[in-house]
Amino acid sequence: MRPDHHPSRKILLALLLALSLGALLTAAAFAQEPTPSDDEVNRVASQLYCPVCESTPLDVCPTQACAQWREVVRQKLAQGWTDEQIKTYFVELYGERVLATPPARGLNLLMYIAPPLGILFGVYLVWRTLRKRAPAAAAPVEAPPPADAATDEYVRRLEEELRKR
């Protein structure tokens, strides 16, 4: 079992979270310090994902738990933490799943290498198909067409395209 799955550690974390929240609320009630605005909190929260709900960014998650996490963000901002520090703090607590994009390291590099390789392979296939094309001699030599001929040519092409097979 990996350490982050250890139940006692979870309880400890929850306790810490509760304590810090309690401290925060008390501080807010008594001190009335200027706190970071909701928009600042949301700016950081939008870069994080809710650690419990699936695929829900932290800034829009409606659950009570997420409201508490947003308060944690507010507290950290008030303490002068940077966005990166707050994100790292959440990653240490809940793992990389709280980040909106996996950071480019370790196994995550797959995510950065595989799609471009796949697309490049497609480009190669298309290039190979286009390269094999028949000699251009098949194309008729064009005389500069008079104005009417242009319309006639267009009508001919249109008729050809409209023809149902």
Next chain:
Amino acid sequence: MAANLGFGALCLAFLVSLYGAAAAVVGAARHSAAWVGSARRAMLLTFPLLTVSALSLLYLLANGNYEVRYVASVTSSSMPLYLRLTALWGGQAGSLFFWSWLMAAFASAVMLRKWDRDGEFLPWVILVALVTLAFFLGLSIVVENPFVRTWHLGSGRPFYAMFPPLGAQIFRPANGSGLNPLLRHPGMIIHPPMLYLGFVSFVIPYAYAIAALITGRTDDRWMRVTRRWTLVAWLFLSLGLLLGGRWAYDVLGWGGYWGWDPVEIAAFMPWLTGTAFLHSVMIQEKRGMFKQWNMVLIILTYALVIFGTFLTRSGVLTSVHAFARSAIGPLFLGFISITFLGSLGLLVYRWNALRSDVEMTSIFSREALFLLNNLLFMSILVACFSGVVYPILSEGLGIVGDMIPAWADVFTGQQKTVGPEYYENTTGPLFAGLLLLMGVAPLAAWRHSTAKTLGRAIWKPTLVSLAVPLLALLGGMRHWAALLGFWLAAFVVAVTVYEFWRAAWARHQLHGEALPLALWQLAGRNRRRYGGYIIHLGVVLMAIGILGIEIFQTQTQGTLAQGETLALGEYTITFERLNVFDTTDGRNVARATVSVRRDGDYLGELYPRRDYYYEAQQPVTMPGVRSTLEDDLYVVLVDWQPISTLGATFKVYHNPLVNWLWLGGLVFILGTMVAAWPDHDPELRRAAQRKSAPEAAQA
């Protein structure tokens, strides 16, 4: 009683499917019309059997038979009848069963067509359809049986089974837990059936493709027969995706319509390959090229349909461990692997027979541009597939780290999230490329297009369309991606309108038809072509909406006491009051009233609210939205104080142009209907002419 009837019919349908699949193979092997006829009748029989099953389940849902576990999990006594009925697809077991029912309906409809001209396909189409159906029915019977009931064994926990263990009493809870409140929305009620219809109808062209591979009849007959099926499948899938987006916008309360959630992408991936297929088949029809590629596309589409159902139904997205606990995930994976590898094997077997008759003649020809279109669609698919699969892979590969401690740092088994940023960055340029092609390709001719001919066709619409970004630039817009996007949109509109105009004008000159009549006649001559152009216009309108909300969305949040205001751009909202009350259908509603002003002018009131569903113990955020063609003001009630006069927290989004997305969606659907509208099959018409000609001669 109804549960037994429903389950019995379900089991019968399963047995009939297995029999039909076997009979089809025997019939094909022995060239026996009797066996194939029997298989066909088996296929036709599955639909009425499953209808009996569906009616039984609907009866149980409507009647509140909570002893049936599924009924208890998706309905409750406070739900109105229409919601109880639509709860048929509101949960896991019901959804899977509903999938099978629709599949049986579509496959039976295919059986009713005239088969004289392609009888050799018939047994194999039956085989593919029935094997797919039998797989889903098997899941319904063994793993996700919607008719399972709850039993009491004297003491202890309730026991779930179809039939009672010895000495057990049936246990009927007084009430069910009710449908997930998020799903009680018109968009969500129609969204799953549309998506499923799209999914199951893509099985039909796939079945024909496999039939063509097996029989070796590798001309494009299979494609021509299924052309309309493919369009109809695509129509439903598109409609499903659009409705899903609208539902997210209306109900989820995060100011957007598409969050690149894996569940959304699961439905988007078959749409991508399906769209590539719709374009690519035209090259095969006109030029006899890309036969192999079209096979690859339809096989991929089928695999992605099953894969999409697997992603959303196996719980694998929640956690790999949830996936491993239920038998449904491994069964799905097994089925996908077998069908995918089997199809690829057949394709390899017929690879040489599917070689192109001709070669590409010009890189500026329509077919070359269609090839680039396919490349872009496939690239978007690659990005989407990687984004969805990587988190699953990352978690699943934790097992390597567990086994080899030295690698534990790399294979951590951690869950990962791949959010919108990744998808937007990778697919954004690809979508822009698609818009550009949408403008250029209609102007290129089949076979012989040169840079010169293409340039001559393109310069006029290009010049006209450049006016749009220029005006935007003069108006103060400096965002380069937006300018590029709006230019591309204008370019496609200019080309499409120009194409309509040129053709109508030519008819007007040639036949002296009035212009509106000329347009009408033109569209009637080739509905697929002009339907396609209407679809392109719809896509452009949607692109305008997407550019507006993605690039220019602004938001703010604030806690207001009664009478205070919050400003966002030119808008201000004022918190007027908050009412909290209970409703008769089991909700606690907190409904705020805010007044909206723009530059000081009063515009009206909005009512953002939070509904708390007691039975489901779940809140639903309903935004208050003021919607115009110019922009949406989208107000969400985030939180409120117990004493409402103290204040409430609001989040306000300004979403410019987003309505064009829905408008474009309507045009898109309209275009697809024009393209798919049934007309007289030209071959049947010719046959009818041939038949009437001798009669006329005799007379």
